Amino acid sequence: MRQFMASGGGHIDADTVVAADSWEAALRAAGGVVEAVDRVSSGQDDNAFCVVRPPGHHATPGQAMGFCVFNNVAIGAAWLLARKRAERIAILDYDVHHGNGTQDAFYTRPDVLYVSTHQYPLYPGTGHWQETGAAAGAGCTLNLSLPPGSGDDVYRVALAEIVQPAVRRYAPDFILVSLGFDAFWDDPLANLRLSIGGAYAPLIRSARELARELCDGRLVVGLEGGYNLEALAHGADAVCRLLLGDEPAADPLGPPPDQLSVANVRPLLDAMRELHALTSG
Numbered sequence: 001m002r003q004f005m006a007s008g009g010g011h012i013d014a015d016t017v018v019a020a021d022s023w024e025a026a027l028r029a030a031g032g033v034v035e036a037v038d039r040v041s042s043g044q045d046d047n048a049f050c051v052v053r054p055p056g057h058h059a060t061p062g063q064a065m066g067f068c069v070f071n072n073v074a075i076g077a078a079w080l081l082a083r084k085r086a087e088r089i090a091i092l093d094y095d096v097h098h099g100n101g102t103q104d105a106f107y108t109r110p111d112v113l114y115v116s117t118h119q120y121p122l123y124p125g126t127g128h129w130q131e132t133g134a135a136a137g138a139g140c141t142l143n144l145s146l147p148p149g150s151g152d153d154v155y156r157v158a159l160a161e162i163v164q165p166a167v168r169r170y171a172p173d174f175i176l177v178s179l180g181f182d183a184f185w186d187d188p189l190a191n192l193r194l195s196i197g198g199a200y201a202p203l204i205r206s207a208r209e210l211a212r213e214l215c216d217g218r219l220v221v222g223l224e225g226g227y228n229l230e231a232l233a234h235g236a237d238a239v240c241r242l243l244l245g246d247e248p249a250a251d252p253l254g255p256p257p258d259q260l261s262v263a264n265v266r267p268l269l270d271a272m273r274e275l276h277a278l279t280s281g
């Protein structure tokens with residue numbers, strides 16, 4: 001990989017193009033998350049938001065793919081476990097795509113809870129709600145595979161009925177968030193309907209509250225996708241304010257023009273709750 005990039009790069013797959021400087025950029029992206037988890041786990045910082053590129057959550061332990069070279073957040077989690085800075089990590093993946101690479105890395109492990117909300121079906125095709133982990137990791141993967149059009153209302157209910165109870169039951173000692181702004185309602189690559197004020201802010205507020213309740217506040221957010229630059233800018237601003245304990249500025253981009261009602265996904269939510277034996281909380 002390093003040699004391929006150093007010699008000018010090219011296509012790794014149809015989506016993933018690298019150039020001569022990509023090696024340095026990819027190392028800095030993964031290293032940025034490692035530095036953040038180092039600083040937060042040692043008490044030097046309360047929390048962190050890693051605004052890194054390239055993103056990471058499609059990269060498997062052996063394969064770069066889907067715009068991703070190294071799986072920044074998974075590497076951060078593996079570093080924490082290897083250094084015994086954490087024993088039980090929750091990774092919350094709010095990118096519009098399923099984080100197949102993160103799931104692969106920890107699918108059979110009990111020391112990482114992987115929770116992903118994503119549009120389904122969509123690239124990369126994995127993340128069906130019945131994929132729940134295997135062997136010692138059975139039950140430690142939760143995939144909320146949502147239909148196109150799911151928006152703020154669906155996410156707020158999913159947070160209350162699925163994500164929060166699952167994280168509380170798992171009782172992590174560190175929380176990582178893979179945050180993609182490509183679930184924004186006007187993203188050019190996908191078709192979920194999240195707004196900054198109506199969904200992204202509640203998602204980050206919830207992650208911060210869970211971290212304070214369960215992990216002494218230890219929380220690191222890593223940037224994944226997001227292809228509407230205005231949403232990326234305003235969303236990143238909101239994340240920073242929330243991590244500082246402030247309220248985000250008024251959302252200049254507004255709510256989604258339309259979205260599915262919760263009734264449309266009620267059967268999926270109920271099936272997930274039954275499969276993972278979750279009660280609201």
Ligand SMILES: [Zn+2]
Pocket residue numbers: 095096097180182224225226
């Ligand atoms: Zn994505």
